[in-house]
Amino acid sequence: MAEAMKGLHRTHRCTEVSNQNIGETVTVMGWVQKRRNLGSMIFVDLRDRSGLLQVVFETKDIGEEGFAKAEKLRNEFVIAAVGRIEKRAGAVNENLATGDIELRATELRILSESETPPFPIEEDSQTKDELRLKYRYLDLRRPDLQRNLILRSKVATLVRNFLAEEGFLEIETPILGKSTPEGARDYLVPSRIHPGKFYGLPQSPQLFKQLLMCSGYDRYFQIAKCFRDEDLRADRQPEFTQIDMELSFVDVDDVIDVNERLLARVFQEAIGVEVPLPIPRMTWQEAMDRFGSDKPDTRFGMELVDVSEVVKGCGFGVFIGALDNGGSVRGINAEGQGAMPRKKIDALVNLAKDYGAKGLAYLAVNEDGTYKSSFAKFMTEEELSALVQAMQGKPGDLLLFAADQNKVVYDVLGSLRLELAKNLGLLNKNQFNFLWVTEFPLLEWSEEQNRFVAMHHPFTMPMEEDLELLDTDPGKVRAKAYDIVLNGTELGGGSVRIFQNHVQEKMFEILGFTMEDAYERFGFLLNAFKYGVPPHAGLAYGFDRMLMLMAGEDSIREVIAFPKVKDASCLMTEAPNVVDLKQLDELSIAIQAEE
Incomplete structure (x- = not known):
């Protein structure tokens, strides 16, 4: 009793x-x-x-x-x-x-008193995720989850205190906004008072924070709830949290400076990790050429090597075909893996195919200096030796090559180096390698829409020295954009924003928007820009991702109190769920049964 x-x-x-x-x-x-x-x-x-x-x-x-x-x-x-x-x-x-x-x-x-719980309340639970999430209120009693949520609270407090010291104001922006269908899908909320009309839940506070700069608030931040109706992965949820900020009268270096000091303070005080400053910087192009990724994991080597010049004119049709089509041939050296069994190599070939390659060429350097290769018969001894030398191959090494359009080659080798590092135990969770990736392309070509789309968003400032290319070669224009990367995960990203009308109009034109389209979608921002707008820039962190890495977890579900599962449902509350017809009638919504 x-x-x-x-x-x-x-x-x-x-x-x-x-x-x-x-x-x-x-x-x-x-x-x-x-x-x-x-x-x-x-x-x-x-x-x-x-x-x-x-x-x-x-x-x-x-x-x-x-x-x-x-x-x-x-x-x-x-x-x-x-x-x-x-x-x-x-x-x-x-x-x-x-x-x-x-x-x-x-x-x-x-x-x-308590009934017998459906699973033991203990650290490192071996209970299936589905059961843990159904009884999340019990799961949250486990000491490891409680440590994660205590860490979450501590980091939020450290961020708030640091930004307040740096002159930032915490200002809340609306959750019920206007749907802007550029990018990922919005969650829609029907309006009872305006039948047939909908609010969109924010994917980020982007437009509102730019308006706050127009309104003279100088430095804004918010720990903001955001929503995206997209397919989930280990580090994605339909609702997530951002540390969002915007600054006036600044350029790239100012934003990077304040954020480096923020990261150093938070990591030191929350988990006792020293972040050496300044954090290294790398251009987007260098990151792609060396690591095949715009969020490179620099905790290990195995960098990409461009061997296009070395194999030019060899007898291997796959290499020559890729070069003739304007692509490249690149490789990675899995040191000491020359004796890898054929079954494991086949698994790597299948992984390469998943990322768009037609196959994967490999060459193992035997301990006696001879070669075992999928393509040796098409090349002379001299050509093979030159190739091994270009890859700094030694007896016992395994060399893997992709030959295709650059995008495919980057995707394939970037993914392969991560897979190999995981299999070889090269990823140390207690090592924190930060990196700024800068000078992203402003635009990327969408085959699906047959037009350029913004790589970040339509308000990203081009680099001044590339402005003239907007008319002649838009695909070559670099953006004043920067991502902060930690151990191969994008922690956050941002950019300097366009604040001059003529540049913004040119950007909309390249993206295929008429000015009518642009005003239809973003009219309130464009009108605000007519009344004196300061140069401004910002950045947003994925707060859940940052905590996942700080806590050494593999999924953001372990640092969120009540997460959703892969189909965006909550096993505990059984949301989403059906609602009363009366509620739907009030919203002027009818549900159509599927045929």
Whole structure:
């Protein structure tokens, strides 16, 4: 039977007591993690969000009635215990913060009883994700998840404090906005008062934060909820959180400077990791050429090598065909993997095909200096030697080559180097390699839409020295855009924004928007720009991704209190779900049954 608090007040959390409190009478409250009944004594590990404390029940301290009550305790009962802190009589537990002390209970109250949980409440749970997420309120009691959410709170506080010191104002922007169908799909919210019209939930506060710069707020930030109706992956959710910021009267270096200092402060104070400043910078082109990725993982080598010149004129049709079609031949050296079994090489070939390659050419350098290769018969001994030399191949190495259009070659080798690094155990979660990637292309060609689309968004400023190329060769224009990358994950990205009318109009023209289209979509921003707009720039971090990396987790679900699963549903609340017809009628919405 649950008892009331009856004026009892908690004096300490479980691990807020220490040797300093020996001899003091304290009151602790929490959940029973484990109970051991030794007949004359009962030991309980009591758990709250701070950790565990051993509570000892003995008749001489608590009386017969209290001891009888302690015998009823089971896992996950919620209790209050009053007693003296003493040195542990038994063995010290080195793994616990309170491992050398215990509470000798003089009073016990059972505040709430518990049924047997569907899975053990323990660290590193082996329980299936589906079951954990269905009972997320129990899953959230696990110490490792609680540590993650405590870290999340701590990082948010550090970010707020740092940005406030740097003169940023925290301003909230609307959740109910206008749908702008450029980019990922919006979540739509029907309006009852305006039948047939819809709000769009924000994918980011982009337009509002630019308006705040027009309104003279100088430096804005927000820890903002954002929404995207897209297919999910390990580091994606339909609703996610951004650390969003915008600054006036700045250029690229100013934004990078303040953000480097922010990262250094947050990583040092939250997880004790020193971020050496300045963070290295690399242009987008260099990142693609060396790593096959615009978010390179620099914790290991295995960089791409362009061997197009070396194989020019060789007898291997695949290489020659790629070069004749304006593509390239590039390779990576998996050092020491020359003896890789054929089955594993075939798996790498299949991975390459998944990324658009027709195949993958390989060459293993045997320990005796001879070669085992999928294409050796098409090349002379001299050509093979020159190729191995260009790749700095040594006996025992495995060389892998992709030959195709550059985009395919980058995708294939960029993915292969990550797959190999994972398989070879080269990815150290305790190593934090930051990198700025700069000078992205302003535009990319969309085969599907048969037009240029903005690589970031339509308000990104071209580099001044490339402005004249907007008319002659738009595909070559570089943007004043920058991404901050950590261990091969894009942590955040931003750009300097267009603030001159003629540049913005030219941008819309290249993207295939008429001015009518542009005003239809973004009229409120374009009108604001007519009334004096400062040069401005910004950046937004994926807050959940940042925390995932800080906590050493593989999925952002482990750092979000109530995440969705892959089909964007919540197993615990069963959202999304059907609603009453009355609600739909009020919204002027009819559901059409599928044929």
